[in-house]
Amino acid sequence: MTRYAIIGTGSRARMYIDALLGPFDDAGELVAWCEPNPGRLDRYDELVAQTRPGAPLPARYLPADLEAMITSERVDRVILTSPDHTHADLVARALTAGADVVVEKPLTTDLPGCERITDAVAATGRSLVLTFNYRYSPRNGALKDVIDSGRIGTVTSMHFEWALDTAHGADYFRRWHRDRANSGGLLVHKASHHFDLVNWWLADSPAWVFAAGDLRFYGRDNALARGLPERPARGTVDPPTRDPFALDLRTDPELRRLYYEAEHHDGYLRDVDVFSAGISIEDNMSVMVGYDRGPVLTYSLNAHSPWEGYRVTANGTEGRAELEVVERSAVVPDADGHPILDANSPANVAGADGVRARGQRLLVQRHWEVAQEVPIPTGEGGHGGGDGQLLTDVFRGPAVDPLGRPAGLADGLRSVLVGIAANGSRRTGARVDIADLLAGTSVPAALAEPDPARP
DSSP states (O other): OEEEEEEOOSGGGHHHHHHHHTTTTTTEEEEEEEOSOHHHHHHHHHHHHHHSTTSOOOEEEOGGGHHHHHHHTTOSEEEEOSOGGGHHHHHHHHHHHTOEEEEESOSOSSHHHHHHHHHHHHHHOOOEEEEOGGGGSHHHHHHHHHHHHTTTOSEEEEEEEEEEETTHHHHTTTSGGGSHHHHOOTTTTTHHHHHHHHHHHHTOOEEEEEEEEEOOSSSHHHHHHTTOOOOOSBSOOSSOOSOTTOOOGGGSHHHHHHTGGGHHHHOOOSOBOTTSSOOOSOSEEEEEEEETTSOEEEEEEEEEESSEEEEEEEEETTEEEEEEEEEESOOOBOTTSOBOOOTTSHIIIIITTSSSOSEEEEEEEETTSOOEEEOOOOOOSHHHHTHHHHHHHHHHOOOOOTTOOOBOHHHHHHHHHHHHHHHHHHHHSSOEEHHHHHTTSSHHHHHHSOOTTOO
16 A cells, blocks of 8 residues: 655645545555644644544654655655645655655746756656646536537637635735745746646647736735725734634634644744735736747736636637636625635525626537537536546546546646746746746756656
8 A cells, every 4th residue: 555645734735634534545544744833733633533543643754854754654655735835845855765746736936946856857767746636627628628629620829817806816815825935926826727727728838928917906005005004914803803804713623723723833824914014926917828839828817806717718710619617706794794705605606696606617619600508527526526536546546538637747847837937027028938948957858758647
């Protein structure tokens, strides 16, 4: 049985922990944690003890002792869910120490990180899997199938608009993501999902990038410019205020245990006010990407929308495909002024005013024909029903997949390179050519190799 270790035990790790303790307990054994905060480990140790009474708890290690953990616990595979800026170091060290790696997107945050990971994979020959769960969402697979089938001919251009609402989008501006040094900004952290989808839909590689973006809504300066008064430094306030942007960690049992009760160990605050100073990332972004075979992507990301979802349009030589997804139709406050985040609440199922309903629709319209709706299969788990199949591929190994959903090093590089190039273009105002960006590095060789993650 494969011996697993989890590196980074924030809330994102929960999906993998539940999988190893539940439906995939026959495919792997959780033998170790690698995490600097003992408070979070206490919480997950409780979960293991509740699920497997009397069984030994995973051994505890600090990130500095990663190599010793892999050797002493005979770890075959690590699952990495730590903050983005730590990925390159931890991935390279784990591979070199003799373990395969499953890493949450993004692969890393900058070009030196890409090189370090690329060199470690080349030197060790070990496996690296990227968990791009949105590839597994049935609606995104349905669009991929439409494009691959040739129903709209050769794709000439694509437009992709992603709207993050004032619940989900705001959360990036109160966590470690608000510091570009930690996350690379949303063009790396969040948009790597989206750029990977486009790369995958088109089965093509990005060639050049032009981008613009700024912090226009969140942050202290923007709040003062709109006439908002000074605010508390964090969302945990006494008494609670009727402020939909305030997050009180004490009201959620899991957030309380993982963060509020653990913050004295490392000083990390999970609930910094979104209108405070110190934010170094953007909340409005626009990107153009040119691809090797000619298509051009126009992309936008907004992190303060009143609803959450995305629209994708693929224009082809024989027609057009349109995918629209409403993941949350509104962020409506409850009687205490706090957002109702339940996706099954009436506001999200039918729309607060009956106009914008939560749901999804894929249309295909060929030239000289009326539009037709393409059925979208159902899936299991979060991220649009994609998590269930993703976990199956991770823990049981991918089967032959006509959609090519399993992702590895080359896919991770292509997705993050768009974000890295976009950050560079945003700073300089100039177009960034991927070939120029990679000149003199080891990355092009990895992009040219067949991806071992694909069956």
